[in-house]
Amino acid sequence: MLEIKFLRENPEVVKAGLRKRNYDENALQVVDKAIKVDADRRQSQTSLDKLLAESNQAAKKIGALYQAGDREEADKLKAIVSAAKGEIKNLEAHLDNTEKQLEDILLSIPNIPNADVPFGKGEDDNEVFQAWDKPLPELPESAVPHWDLATKYNIIDFGLGAKIAGSGFVLFRGKGAKLERALINFFLDEAEKAGYEEIIPPLLVNEASARGTGQLPDKDGQMYYAEKDDLYLIPTAEVPITNIYRDVILQEEDFPIKLTGHTPCFRREAGAHGSEVRGLNRVHQFDKVEIVRIEHPSKSYEVLAEMLDHVRGLLDKLGLPYRILRLCGGDTGFTAAITYDFEVYSAAQKRWLEVSSVSNFETYQSNRLKLRYRDSEGKRHLAHTLNGSALALARIVAAVLENNQTEDGILIPKVLVPFTGFAVIN
């Protein structure tokens, strides 16, 4: 969430950011509301602190009086302090209430988009940041989408996924499973080469972690929730990995922090149907390798560019046609300051599929996480957090299967062959 101090001092900057997210004048009032509640909060605290200071002093005096044997005077003072307790209780309740109200308001305000983020309402307004400038693959008439290839070669079974778990769950088998595992290992090895430390985190997280990275409260309902244990299945490795640094004060020399991890990702994604979501296009559980960076604010945009390069490299090596979108204000996620989406061309479906989303959250997550660093003068500042998919597996599999299909089978990209142990699925 945004820092109240920033909001108080720069209300117009915040409003300009919210306009980019298509807030109308009426909705913008949330900013003034926050400032008003904050003023109330500070005033309440000042009064409460004063009362508490007085009562602390009185308590001390009572102790001294008892020790001096002056019970009468002590009892008199006791009566006075007791009488003031009601007012303290009231003020405490009021302060508590204002603090909660302020937090609710702040949680409802999304991150301020970076200046580079284009205006726009939805996905149609996203800017093509880097187009695919070579010809798109041409497949023969006989080419089929990946769900048909999956059945033809018996490598992915959607029916069994549905039988065992439900619609939206898939089962990989044989060479399909091996391909999935090969991609995971390839992505992890590439991340390791780029200097990322590999993490295997818990796949279930507590509420504090889900709040820390911003899945709660705004994305409640998109996560699977284990009620008996009050735990959430992770929608992305970003959640457990970034939360390593919840409530942490780093030293400047701890930067750069580069972490990666493969996890299954669980998403409820209610309400989608049709060909858009067929096959692997949208599933409840998919594998993903994530890269996470914790950075000094002065470095975060440099690092963002570096992350884009890393993802480009992966797709180049796999030989998949891709383009990069810069998301517009209306499509940029709640917690991100800027997001670049990578889309891969899936030639049989003739569709672009999102396979990576790389974002700089600036201080929005770190403020929730209380993730800070100490500068050379010993002052504390919020760090910047960034993350990106490198990459999301299911859709990559779809594109690899479709784009590389031939009469004689599906050709495995060269870089993957050492990981799969076979060069063709037939």
Next chain:
RNA sequence: GGAGAGUUGUCCGAGUGGCUUAAGGAGCACGCUUGGAAAGCGUGUGUACGCCAAAAGUGUACCAAGGGUUCGAAUCCCUUACUCUCCGCCA
């Protein structure tokens, strides 16, 4: 799942209602001392939110978390989390 013992600052560790402003030690930083270092000595050493134009300063809260008792709680009571030991179960 059952029984018991714990959780104090950067770390170790004392602390059973007011002489605690959290003892003592270690670490760290700075200074003195030294040819230089070690030892020794001295000083300082957290987080959050207020007040103040700001710095200086100052107030409040924080002894796992949240509630409660009391004029006053690290200390007493309740709930929860986590750690350890033993038993049970288990890949």
